[in-house]
Amino acid sequence: MQRILRLRFPALLVAALLFVPLPAHAASKEMIELQTQVQQLLDMVQRLQSTVDSRFGLVQHLVEQSTDSVNQMNATISAMQLKMNAQSEASGGKLDAVSGQVQSLNDSIDEMKTRIAKLDKQLQDIQSQLQNIQSQPAAGAMPQQPQVGQPLGGQPMPDNSGASQAPAYSSPAPAGAGQQAPPLQDTYQSGLRDYNAAKYDLASSEFGDVLQYYPQDDLAGDAQFYLGEIAYKQGKYKDAVKSYNAVLESFPGNRRAPTAQLRKGLALIQLNQRDAGVHELRSLIQRHPQTPEALQARSKLNALGVRIVPVTR
Numbered sequence: 495m496q497r498i499l500r501l502r503f504p505a506l507l508v509a510a511l512l513f514v515p516l517p518a519h520a521a522s523k524e525m526i527e528l529q530t531q532v533q534q535l536l537d538m539v540q541r542l543q544s545t546v547d548s549r550f551g552l553v554q555h556l557v558e559q560s561t562d563s564v565n566q567m568n569a570t571i572s573a574m575q576l577k578m579n580a581q582s583e584a585s586g587g588k589l590d591a592v593s594g595q596v597q598s599l600n601d602s603i604d605e606m607k608t609r610i611a612k613l614d615k616q617l618q619d620i621q622s623q624l625q626n627i628q629s630q631p632a633a634g635a636m637p638q639q640p641q642v643g644q645p646l647g648g649q650p651m652p653d654n655s656g657a658s659q660a661p662a663y664s665s666p667a668p669a670g671a672g673q674q675a676p677p678l679q680d681t682y683q684s685g686l687r688d689y690n691a692a693k694y695d696l697a698s699s700e701f702g703d704v705l706q707y708y709p710q711d712d713l714a715g716d717a718q719f720y721l722g723e724i725a726y727k728q729g730k731y732k733d734a735v736k737s738y739n740a741v742l743e744s745f746p747g748n749r750r751a752p753t754a755q756l757r758k759g760l761a762l763i764q765l766n767q768r769d770a771g772v773h774e775l776r777s778l779i780q781r782h783p784q785t786p787e788a789l790q791a792r793s794k795l796n797a798l799g800v801r802i803v804p805v806t807r
Contacts, residue, residue: 541545589790596786612679675707682713694724710805715745719754731761751786752778
């Protein structure tokens with residue numbers, strides 16, 4: 495509507511000027527000059543309108559460009575946010591994988607130490623048996639010294655030789671007295687192998703035997719930790735929290751205490767006990783700030799949007 499008024503305005507102006515009554519004595523020269531001025535005015539109005547139209551088109555084009563730029567910027571920001579979220583999730587997954595690999599490496603080292611200890615024990619047993627075998631003929635040969643000229647196989651062995659051999663066959667008796675409890679290392683390693691093979695029921699039974707028969711041994715803390723891991727993997731988060739609490743309270747110096755506290759915090763979060771879980775993760779960062787478990791706790795708190803309290807020294 496505004497554009498139509500702009501186009502009609504010059505024509506109306508010309509018509510108004512043409513129909514203005516002029517004196518009868520007006521000269522034709524003045525009439526020509528007036529027409530010339532009107533024509534100039536029309537030209538100026540048209541140029542002005544053309545300028546306004548071009549400027550309006552330019553402004554409209556700039557607005558469209560600005561809108562496109564804003565849309566592109568919004569799309570870029572959204573893509574960056576998605577990429578950052580994906581990187582954060584990937585970093586958390588990599589940290590979990592590294593932690594699992596470190597834990598597996600520690601378990602392998604423990605198993606190797608156990609095997610070395612078993613080999614050492616077997617060597618000691620073999621050495622002891624060799625000593626018993628070497629001492630047996632010496633004890634049996636003493637009564638036969640007066641019969642030097644008689645062949646060794648000429649007569650049956652006297653009764654006292656059988657008596658001399660009795661200690662060699664009765665030596666395993668002390669080991670038989672200790673068979674009421676299963677062997678510590680064998681039981682623990684069997685539980686560890688069954689745990690790695692996802693045989694959780696069998697592993698729980700074997701780790702329970704370690705806790706029952708050897709509650710004061712260092713491996714009892716490891717067995718308690720793995721009972722918590724089994725419960726966590728099975729989704730039994732309440733049982734997992736109990737087992738992790740047992741590690742932290744009964745075995746505070748155990749090497750798996752930081753991992754137990756990390757798993758406890760994660761289990762509490764799974765139980766919708768967010769405040770308690772955040773408290774455990776913050777406590778882990780303060781108590782063990784340089785451990786891989788503290789790094790995982792920081793990543794989890796960042797994912798939850800929780801501010802990390804600075805470590806107080």
